Amino acid sequence: MRRILVTGATGFTGERVVRRLVDKGYSVLALTRDPETPVARALDAWGANLRVGDCTRRWTLWENIEGCDALVCCSHTRYAEACVQACRAVGVSRLITMSSTRRFTHFPDKTSQEVIEGEAAVAVSGLDWTIVRCSMIFGGARDRNVSRLAEWFRRRRAFPVFGRGTNLVQPVYVEDVVDAMVMTLETEESVGHAINIAGPEPVNFRKFLTEISRGAAGRDPLFIGVPFGMAILGATMFEPFLRKHEITPDMIHRLHEDKHCSIHVAREMFGFRPMSFAQALKLKMEGKAEVDAIYRRKESSE
Numbered sequence: 001m002r003r004i005l006v007t008g009a010t011g012f013t014g015e016r017v018v019r020r021l022v023d024k025g026y027s028v029l030a031l032t033r034d035p036e037t038p039v040a041r042a043l044d045a046w047g048a049n050l051r052v053g054d055c056t057r058r059w060t061l062w063e064n065i066e067g068c069d070a071l072v073c074c075s076h077t078r079y080a081e082a083c084v085q086a087c088r089a090v091g092v093s094r095l096i097t098m099s100s101t102r103r104f105t106h107f108p109d110k111t112s113q114e115v116i117e118g119e120a121a122v123a124v125s126g127l128d129w130t131i132v133r134c135s136m137i138f139g140g141a142r143d144r145n146v147s148r149l150a151e152w153f154r155r156r157r158a159f160p161v162f163g164r165g166t167n168l169v170q171p172v173y174v175e176d177v178v179d180a181m182v183m184t185l186e187t188e189e190s191v192g193h194a195i196n197i198a199g200p201e202p203v204n205f206r207k208f209l210t211e212i213s214r215g216a217a218g219r220d221p222l223f224i225g226v227p228f229g230m231a232i233l234g235a236t237m238f239e240p241f242l243r244k245h246e247i248t249p250d251m252i253h254r255l256h257e258d259k260h261c262s263i264h265v266a267r268e269m270f271g272f273r274p275m276s277f278a279q280a281l282k283l284k285m286e287g288k289a290e291v292d293a294i295y296r297r298k299e300s301s302e
Contacts (some may be wrong), residue, residue, distance in 0.1 A: 006071075013178065069096070162226050
């Protein structure tokens, strides 16, 4: 039985990674700021070993990684350097860290720059590292992407679209991300690679919104087209007032650009086969237990 420390253990994806590793027989140390939160207590009941600490207090990483075989970093990529230093300090060579395809944007902001810098720190670490770079993650009740859109469409039908809305997105189901994290840990060939993880194919943005509206409210959305140039002009003119809502010209540019990537490496390296957006959205809207559903799907495909 291998001993694994997981940071970001009570986060949206980290919680599921911890559960899956415990199910597979790993000895899992789940790092959390507060062991009394509902998620932390649920992980404790599941069989994880709760440890108090976080990546902003680097000494807590050093204390808790002692004796581990690997560090799985499910916290934000901005903390990747802290994880690298912890591994070096105690002699843990294996590091797997989550990252984001946001690093590919042509309109970088503070967050995307943190992703780029975090990946760079891992790549030059000299450790046996793997970067699992994910697109938009959704599924379950706690995702911050599809859940927000679903709530919007339950309350209203109209939705503003900048430009034509034909840009591409490639969302990935959270349980498929968990698959990728665990398979990466168990695949020696993944060492030294940054691996893109996304849905099986890109989806037109209008189709993406339409599927969410149909699933959440049973109707097609009413798109309100806003010319792209007008949106940029408005965001520029009123930026001091809109910035508190995170509406900036660069944000509009990011909404307008294509967000898709190749998952060929993951397919070839460890047989990554993500669920289609339509299938995963159906599971989410039905409120089914994602872990159970994904296990059934895997078993039926074998």
